[in-house]
Amino acid sequence: MVYSNPQMDASSTVEFYASDLYRRIYGSGHLLRDSTSMFKIDRVDRSRDYHRLTHYDFIMGSGIEFESVVEIGAGGGWNLIPFIEDGKHCVGYDYSPNLVAAGRQQGIDIILEDRRGLIGEYDLIMLKHVLEHVDNPVTQLRELREHVSADGHLFVEVPGIVKRIPSIQNAHYHYFSERTLASVVEQSGFEITSIRSINRNGYILVLAKKSNEYASLVPTPGEHEWVISIVRRGRRGMLKALVAERLPQPLLGALKVILRR
Numbered sequence: 001m002v003y004s005n006p007q008m009d010a011s012s013t014v015e016f017y018a019s020d021l022y023r024r025i026y027g028s029g030h031l032l033r034d035s036t037s038m039f040k041i042d043r044v045d046r047s048r049d050y051h052r053l054t055h056y057d058f059i060m061g062s063g064i065e066f067e068s069v070v071e072i073g074a075g076g077g078w079n080l081i082p083f084i085e086d087g088k089h090c091v092g093y094d095y096s097p098n099l100v101a102a103g104r105q106q107g108i109d110i111i112l113e114d115r116r117g118l119i120g121e122y123d124l125i126m127l128k129h130v131l132e133h134v135d136n137p138v139t140q141l142r143e144l145r146e147h148v149s150a151d152g153h154l155f156v157e158v159p160g161i162v163k164r165i166p167s168i169q170n171a172h173y174h175y176f177s178e179r180t181l182a183s184v185v186e187q188s189g190f191e192i193t194s195i196r197s198i199n200r201n202g203y204i205l206v207l208a209k210k211s212n213e214y215a216s217l218v219p220t221p222g223e224h225e226w227v228i229s230i231v232r233r234g235r236r237g238m239l240k241a242l243v244a245e246r247l248p249q250p251l252l253g254a255l256k257v258i259l260r261r
Contacts (some may be wrong), residue, residue, distance in 0.1 A: 066123035073130035077108035141188035
């Protein structure tokens, strides 16, 4: 599993997200100015809301039964909307006072707190693009497991390493392949029900049932070499893009000729 080093300490992490600095740096600052568009989901023309419906389609397509949902790192709670419309009991937790307030204005039950403030049990716990931001995924999933009902499930969506090398950032502490994500989930006391990679954006989705077994960490043969090849390929791609952007066209053409020799 690829991880960043160094990483922010606990207090810096809280400040980073609670102050909305993360969203200002990484391109979603518009949500702080006007988040209302995020609460409008078009289930008919799904191409418009593809990213915000993949988790819903994946979970509902699994056939699991559940009545209560909690999302950790919920923002304003927009990922919960399709479940709310289905009549599920939904709660979200987030660091950002601005996004929590926006969600509450839409009538969504959002709590200004992180996972440590979680109370009670839920049939489904969701982490959509959250697990890559935590310092110890196994430890935190094990803590969340205590709040999953006996027959409940965990849903996780993360950016996979294959197509997300260009998006490496200090806020992402970990990058996963299908195998490493499955390993983390199984070490945390869950049994994989379904796992899928989306070619369109490189995201990985996993649904897992609460289990009484905690898998051991077993190195996957060839995983290290495979990840290294992915990183090297990504670096070459980024270098080519940078060169193409910065070099004048005549010089770029000459360089391509030289590289072909």
